[in-house]
Amino acid sequence: MIRKILTSTALATCMAAPALAEDATGVLNNYSDIAAATYEDSLIAAQRLKETIDAFVAAPTAEGLTAARAAWLAARVPYQQSEVFRFGNAIVDDWEGKVNAWPLDEGLIDYVDGAYGGPTDENMLAALNVIANPTFSVSGEDIDASMITPALLEETLHEADGVEANVATGYHAIEFLLWGQDLNGHGAGAGARPYTDFIQGDGCTGGNCDRRAEYLTAATDLLISDLEWMAAQWVEGGDARETLLADPDAGIVAMLTGMGSLSYGEQAGERMRLGLMLNDPEEEHDCFADNTHNSHYYVGAGIQNVYLGEYVRIDGSLVSGPALADLVAAADADLDTEMRTRLAETMRALGRIKSAAEAGFTYDMMLERGNEAGEALIMGGVNSLVSQTQSIERVVAALDLSSIEFEGSDSLDNPSAVFE
């Protein structure tokens, strides 16, 4: 019986194959165009962030810090929409940890509140405080950190001692330097680092203001060079695009893998369900800035972008072309309707979290033990992400791509990759 099904499916596939391959190439080119635009937008927004940070560090004022924070928030909009490119594309997955690693033990970087604690079983460097310490040792090796450079952050500090929570680079390191710890617990309010933490000489608060400014500048420069590199991988002739086009079937699977792995294990599981179940405001994706509602929303939008083959750039222009939706509609029109509906339901659920947060019911408050309204909002997002994952699995089956493996680079073939 099963053999029969397989044989008939195989026959159907053979007949449909040439048309699908042609269509798939168009879809993959548009997908690559969207990725290129999303990363280029992330780069442009990061360059704007750098302008505000340079100005702020040169002459620290409260207004300057506010401008830098606003630029960081704007920079997250395109970047979060790029996360859907991660899991299916090894070139992105291998790189992503440098720019968006989370959660982090922020005591590695700078001063923290006493309640934060010190070194832990999991991380000996959890409270290292590089900004206050120009020399220290990591895994028995003496480190000279008298100059805080992009190379020091990237090569020595990031994931030091093999611990993933030692996040020295990327958006969240910059976020911590701009906002500081959010000490409001489940109350409203984000981190409240004073602008005086960056004053050179008299008036410096928090100590080592020169090194703090050096760190912020180095981390921002590094973010820009990392984004430049990734944007280049997606233009015509870039490695990421060429890899997909070389094997269109595998390319389509990469698209779906990115959508499904991000929807289920990462977004619904790690980022939303876990924080809620732990009632832990530290388990928020953009916890220092209290920007988690936006972080979730734009992750959802990125997934929808890939299915519909559309992306609105940060200058308002639209990138669009042949879409995964077209392939699905040709194979099974009802399934295409179902997939579109599920994606829209997710955006509605994530939109509710965003609008409630923007109106003052912040994500930290939603996470509090016994807060039924917050739980309902967050579980609404989780449940719709779980439902859309089921539809994504149906799409994989309907396009008869199921013999190709899911998952990104972390696998049993290389189990050490998960823990190093």
Added chain:
Amino acid sequence: MLRFVATCAALALPAATEAQTPSEIVVTALDRHVLPGYAALTEATGALAAAAEADCAAESLDLRSTYHTAFDAWMGVAHLTFGPAETDNRFFALAFWPDARGATPRGLSQLIANADPVVEDADAFATVSVASRGFYALEFLLYDDTVSAAGDPAYRCALVRAVTADIDLTAQTLRTDWEGEFAGLMRDAGTNDRFQSPEEALRLLFTSLDQGLEFTADLRLGRPLGSFDRPRPNLAEARRSGRSLQQVTLSLEALSELASILSAGQPELQAALAMAFDTALDRAAAVDDPVFAGVGDPLGRIRIEGLQVQVGDIRDITRADLGPALGVAAGFNALDGD
């Protein structure tokens, strides 16, 4: 002995010489694996809650023995992370692990330090962080030197009773949901919206097998192994109660049973899988290191790595041969992501 267990599991199944339909396989899995697993779990959690009522002292032999029995029973269904286990986060409410940020000891210490009255009401206790609920939290209350001696003994006693009652209630609800609704949806797959075809129900079971193997290889074994230069014995699962190796063995036995059911229509493949599981179970028996304390010792490490490699090989067979034979591929699982 272990070999015997896996072989028996294979023999106990209908001698299927003919291929089975996806529906038939799903029904067999429900009747011989899923539903009996939950029935055994609720029996054991009921005994656990009763033992805590009778004597809540951390060193109570009866309490400790029912803790182990109930945890053993949980391992029979711990790979079934979908459906009723996903509803209301029940899976994590019973089994929150790994705990990379130390939320379990921190959460329990806070409850104890504040003598939080939430333990007095079962509905209220169900809103507590999952890190302070379930089997792994109970392990800290019974076996961790610090937590088991913290604060007021009377409060700790109430907390132990709240945790065990909550485990039992969650397990009972899981069973009720499975028997009352979800098993029916799987049986009638193709006639409801949750399962639009029998293959979808089969895919979910196949994904559970695949994810269970991944969990055991990457987390139960991979976390304590760490890297050669940086082994991490303190990250071994349930090491305080000496269960780390036991967890691996029990998960392999449960997954072996499921694999045998899924492959029943393919006798050669079924035999190959049984042999691969037997090899893994033999290697587990040879480890002789109940909490993987020897991951930093070259000889001890080799044995544990050998076990991990074998679990990986089973997963390869599953993905390369069993999936195609069933006409399904593993769906997305909770371990996707970073």
